[in-house]
Amino acid sequence: MRTKILQSLARLHADHPWKMLGIGLFVTIILGVFASQLKQTVRWSDLLPAKDRRTIEYNKVIDDFVSATSIVVVVQGEEERIKAFAEEVVPLIEAAADPKEGELYIKRIDYKLETGFLKDHGLMLTKADDLKNMKDVFENPNLVPLLENINKGLEKEYVGRGESISTREKEDNAVRFLDGLENLVKTMRGSVAEAPITKAKAQEAVDRLLFGGPYMLSYDKKALILNLIPNFNMTEMEKVVSSTEAIQKVIDSTLKGYPDVQAGLTGMIPLAHDEEIYALKSMGHTTIIAFVAIFILLVFSFRMWVAPLLALLNLLMGIIWAMGLTTLLVGELNLMTSGMAAILIGLGIDFSIHIISIFAEGRSLGKPIEIAMEETFLKSGMGILIGGLTTCAVFFTMLISSSRGMKEMGLVTGSGLLAVLIVTFLSLPSLLCLRERRLERRRQKKGLQKVMKDISFKSFGAVTSFLSRRYIATIISSIVVTVLLVVSALQISFDQNMMNMEAKGLTSIALQDTVLNKFDLSMDYALILADRVGESRSLAQKAKNLSSVAMVDDISLYLPSEEQQRRRTPYLNEIRKAILASNLNNDFGPNDLNELVKELKRLQMNIMELQDMAFLGGQDKVESKCSELVGKPDEPEPKSTISELIHLLEGNRKIATVGLKRFQKEFAPYFKESVLRMSSAQMISLRDLPTSILDRYANQARSQFLVAVFPAGNIWQDKGYLERFVSDLEKVSRKATGMAPVMKALFDVVAKDGKKAVMLSIAVIFMLLWLDFRKLGYALLAMIPLTAGAFWMVGVMKLVGMQLTVMNIMGLPMIIGIGIDDGVHIIHRWRIEGRGMVKKIFASTGKAILLTSITTMLAFGSLIFSVWRGFASLGGAMFIGVGTCFLSTVIILSGIIGLLERKRGNSK
Amino acid sequence: MNAKMIPIKVLGAFAALIWILLPAAVSGQELTSEQIMNRVNKLVSPETVKARIRMVIVTSSGKRRTFLYDSFSKDRGEKNLIRYIEPSRVKGEAILMLNNAEDIWIYFPRTKRVRKLATHTKRQKWEGSDFSYEDMGTGETFLKDFNSKKLGSEKKEGYDCYKIELNRKRGSDVGYSRLILWVIKENFFPVVINYYDRNDPGTLEKVLVQSNIKEIDGIPTGMKMVMYNKQDNTETSMEILDVKYNVKLDDGLFTERGLRK
Incomplete structure (x- = not known):
């Protein structure tokens, strides 16, 4: 049944390549339209479960309080000069307007005392x-x-x-x-x-x-803050981008008259702007790096440039499908899924490599196009399909996560990879057939004969054959290495410093540190919504009594209780x-x-x-x-x-x-x-407060009041302090939100989801392999190098000085899905070729898995160049993981196959 | 066989055995928490103490600052005088605490003036450290302000210790609601003290750990003390460089004149 389906598909490509290609292009155009509408969100809170109380409160604050999402201008220089700069720039910023709607960007600028x-x-x-x-x-x-x-x-x-x-x-x-x-x-x-x-x-x-x-001056009077209250909120991403750029322009032009003054933007809106722009830029350049590196590698390995180009064309179509599907499924990319393109390049190219590898081998041995394509489908079709489906299944296991970030990561990447798999079966063989026909026609025209050559990796096959013959030494060495790396893996630590996940070189992030140093004020303050002034006052009072709290800012600063006022009278x-x-x-x-x-x-x-x-x-x-x-x-x-x-x-x-x-x-x-x-x-009553004060602490309906709680320590660099601050906030109110509670919740949820996803991935893969091989022994055999490879990955990460992070921990379930492919392909081929063919299997399929591993490593490796250090950590971990899984497959499977063949030989 | 029939020699031997075993039985008898705390109090409140101490604090901007000072204590800690030696900019500055830190004065050599601090200061941090004025000089507070209860025995910092809980007496205005002490069985030295929040006996506020215990003038002394503030996540360390017990200290030292010397 399987063979028949694969043979028919191979024949369709050989006989009707244009039709197959037409179908692929038609779907690509439709999904391309959707792909062009794909948006991106850069809020960490968007990674938490949508129903998480901290997310709900955070979104309420963002929606209702424009003052909670301000733009902060940090001016630095000598006191008199920064004051003069502030006086000159304030009216110019106030006049900055959206060119499309003509609406002023800024509602009010707070830079002087009320x-x-x-x-x-x-x-x-x-x-x-x-x-x-x-x-x-x-x-x-x-x-x-x-x-x-x-x-x-x-x-x-x-x-x-x-x-x-x-x-x-x-x-x-x-x-x-x-x-x-x-x-x-x-x-x-x-x-x-x-x-x-x-x-x-x-x-x-x-x-x-x-x-x-x-003025809002720092303690040393060498820095000044302008707090710009916008006329829009954080959800209006277009305005976030255009306002930041317009205000930056005003600042830059004013600075020309103040060469001794420095000024820059920070705060939630500029941060969101920078993250949006840099995320896109970063995604763009890592994708290009991955494409170029993979193309060069394929040209060298296949000793031709057209087939690799066709493989990349096929991949590009697959990514367009994936992006179109993402728009339809979730509408936007989040901080975790924004690196999806690089992941799909790394994994998606593998399908093409297996097809090109076997097809090119057949053709180089002089087999006709139809036969070579049929052999390609028979020898690698099931391996590609099962390998691809297991990887997709692993991504889909993330759907059980409670965090929105991981859930979307599973959905988007799983469906994206499925799309690339379909495109590969639909388009690439046709493209290859068309190319071969063109070459044949040209050769016939010129009367040339096709040069026969074996393009498999014979030396690679020889090495594995050697390992297989000396299976006892190979197996014992593998066990020793595994034990050592498990010991190393168990010692790896978790990096809790979220600043190490942020993009490097961003002014908005650097200025947060300036504000912390000069004003002794963390911009990552927690927020609590109160329904009444009295509640706000009592929450502020409770928060003030906590030793983890530096300062509390709420409406009661301007509105003491009646009792307090009576005592003061x-x-x-x-x-x-x-x-x-x-x-x-x-x-x-x-x-x-x-x-x-x-x-x-x-x-x-x-x-x-x-x-x-x-x-x-x-x-x-x-x-x-x-x-x-x-x-x-x-x-x-x-x-x-x-x-x-x-x-x-x-x-x-x-x-x-x-x-x-x-x-x-x-x-x-x-x-x-x-x-x-x-x-x-x-x-004093609420009615007596001026609008500027009310706007700062109350929503438009004056029905809710915002309490800002400033941490006394650095929440990003001291894990113990973050936990204490969040637990203290919980004592004040379960409604407390802001970056500290959100990130703490994210740490907890991701750790829990990661464990669940790993367990489920292993179960799903095992079931799929069992179904595919129809023998428990083969399924177990495929799992051995994967398990070892995953431990080797973490062990090597520790050895090279890496830590687990909130981002690269996702690499663990991912490596289970990716690492299994190598074993699946080798076992499939071993079953087809039979005994004594280790050299041939590894020379041919081994070459394909070597290439797929290197391309996947290159794709993930490209993330190391991402300005997002979180992605860089994921890229680094996956680079190591794919490499260790390849090595464990080659070494361990060679040894085990040698052992099994010896046993079978003896029993026969 | 009845008692009358017991030979006198046997009775004599039995009496001798009781005589031999009795002291062991008495000394092996478990001490009550009050007895233990009396011994602790004697130990931590010698009649007079003179010491040179090095203290390291962390300033509000996170810098470490080291002070060297001489400390004089009389009347079982009821009177205390601290005189700074280093750094040079504080040399001669002195703090006088009387009536178990109820009254505190401070002398500034730069202005040659003495200032009185308010009574409530005694519960505040002592000069930027994690010790309060109250921790620095409170005489027989363990007995006066707390009721004791023995919680059992435990190994702490490598020593076999009695674990004693002290709960604030009604009417006392001491700054802690509860203390837990680990007292070394061998010498009654309180090697670790947990201090609980003034208003919430469930909240651990500070932990004092004493180490490098040496016997000085027959009194076990922790040459190093570290106070860990569990609420602020800070710590202050004090090192005793030199200490003498039961030395003669003139009453005049604990007066405004003594402060100015």
Whole structure:
């Protein structure tokens, strides 16, 4: 039955090649139309099960909160220059619009503090403990009493806290306050040493003392962040790409006027853009590398170039079918399936190699086209079919995975390979027949005779024949090598650093590190959706108490609870009463100057003590800020901003009195007015919050609120920390999502799915082989080199210093499907050829499996050049795996065949 | 045969046997948790201690910083003074803890001023380390603030140990709800202490492991201490470079004047 079907198919190709080719081309055109509509997604969350709670929450956030998917511009350079750059570039970015729809890309740019709201409610947003400790500072606007009150506050024994605050928050608050002080000292110095103080300068000094600096500057003030809130969301991929490119263009052109400034884009949208563009680019260049390398190899091995070209043409048709089918089945490629083309090239070319190999052998021995094609189908047809189907079956076993990534990988690659298999049986033999006919016609025209030659790999056959004859040594050596490599395989570790999976050389990824280093802020923060403000507040409070959390950002920062507001009100009333009672002193005489110098000296001592305590306590940011004010104690001549002012005042008493009088005249009324305004005891409600704040934390319907939880450590480089952070988040809310929970879930799901897929693959392959060979012994025989080859693969990976990763772990079920083919082909041929033919079998079919293995290795090897290090790790693992499976098949099967033939010989 | 008939020699031999076996039976009798903790307390709270210690902390930006200081303790840990020696920029800075760290003062030689820290500080991290002020000097806290319970015997850090659980007494404001100690049977030295969260006895907060145990002035002393913070995933190590017990320490050392010296 099988023989008849194969013979008929061979005859169809020999008799009606154009018809067969026509059918193939027709389907290719139809599926090509679908293939052109294939899309790609680069979100890691798309790899998780669609019903996973983290995926659902993540998608909800992406859909509802444009602020959660912002574009971040990181500007680096000297403080004044980066501020100037920001001021110039902001209106230009705001004006950037989609050329098709004319809609502005950006809704709002956050790069300065929301001072309007702070000016009205600043003190109501201050914790009761802080108000209690620092209330004196706000009671008198005149310079001397103000400094005296600041000193009193700094010297006071601090009273315990009722409201929780993280160490990071404490450090940040201290730095902000010290920064305001530094600016006040510098402005006083300017009012004496430079031009008369302007009203704006004096007001800036008040604002910075009361609210901190307006720009989102790094601790060292050498980097600045612009947070661009888009008018679209992450699902609009076209806008993701066009907006990133348009904004990058605006930045690049503005940078021309700032050669000393650097600026680049990061954040979810630019990352998605870069990943999309680079994924396509990467897929393109690895595919070309694979095609070229395979073509060169085939030309050298078959000593002709047309047949390999036809094989690649056939493969190209197969890939078009596969891509068309992918569009129909899943609609888009994900991060795992985007390397599908390279996998299909590696595996799909094998079918063609077997056909060309046997057909070319027959033809070179002078057999007619029809006979050579029939022999090709009979000798290699079943091997190709069973080998191909087992590989497809292995991919299809991934359908049992719960992760969407692996499920789609199985579906897309399995059906893709099936498509290539069908195309190979449908088109390649016809192409080969047509070529041979053309060559024959040309030879007849020129009256030439066909040169007979044996193109099989005789030396390869000789080596395996030697191994087969010395089967005892071969089998014992194989066992020793296997044991050693199993020991090595058991020691392999798993690389949990997800950054090692990302594309290298991407600015958007490099800038994430810049943000982490300069701002001490991880951009991979977790997100929790709350249904009410109260829930958001309580989630934030819970998260703040976790040691794995650095900082929490939520609406409660601007909307304290009623109880908190009530607790703060008495302090606000006290401050208000005191500042109202204070008189503005329009005079500043020599006595005031003496008092001011005294208070400045006291302030210097207070800051020095703070600096020493920060040094002992390891609070680097506070220590470094103090050093700017009072100098570094271990330097021979510490540069101190306060000392410099004191010297200036003491050395220029007259000028100082005049300058400071003018400064006080501008400073004090604005200070009083500001404190009066910000000490309003009016209760804040959701309605009072400005749109810019609401947009940041609430969705459009204002029915859901976003809590951002920033990790205290590096979630990608420390597996223990990632697990602790995710488990802590689970304690806060089971709705927590974001990169950390998503990746942790992905690790767990992939590990579980990988195990399941491996077990099922082995079972399915075994069943298929049993059905094919109809003898349990042959099925088991085919499995032996595969099992050894899989262990050799992991063992060699460990020996060359590789680790298992979330991507290359997929190689384990894949190698089971791919590695089995070599054994299947050899056993099929052995059964056809019979006893004593080891040399011939390996010279002919061995040549084919050598070539198919090398081509598969080349295809997977091309992935090593992918910018995606995840794919590179998969490519590297598969390169090794295909090689070890080939070697184990050749060595172990030679030995076992030798043993079996000897036994049968003896029994006969 | 009744008792009367037992020859006197046999009775004498039996009495002698009891006499010989009795001390062994008594010493083999299991100690109660209170007895063990009394022995531990005696050991960890000698009348006075003078030591030179090297401590390594990790700063907020991840750098390692090493300090060398002299530590003086009196009245079974109720009074403590720490004076920094290295690095040079902190030389002379000193911390005085009285009343089991209820009152803490710090002296700054740069400004020549003394500052008092608030009471709640005692539960906070001691100078960037994983030790709290409370861990550094709390006198007889094991007996005063906790009820003890023996959990059994266990091998820990290579030693045969008693495993003792201490639960905070009602009314005590000590910073831990529960402690578990592994006390070496041979010398009553607490080789490992697990500290549990102030509010949640189920959450392990810190683990103190003492090693390189040497007998100094007849007192077993862990020359190396590492405090592992299980919540922050950090650790602080302290190494005792020199230690003397029961030396004469003047009360004046534990005053503001002593602080400034």
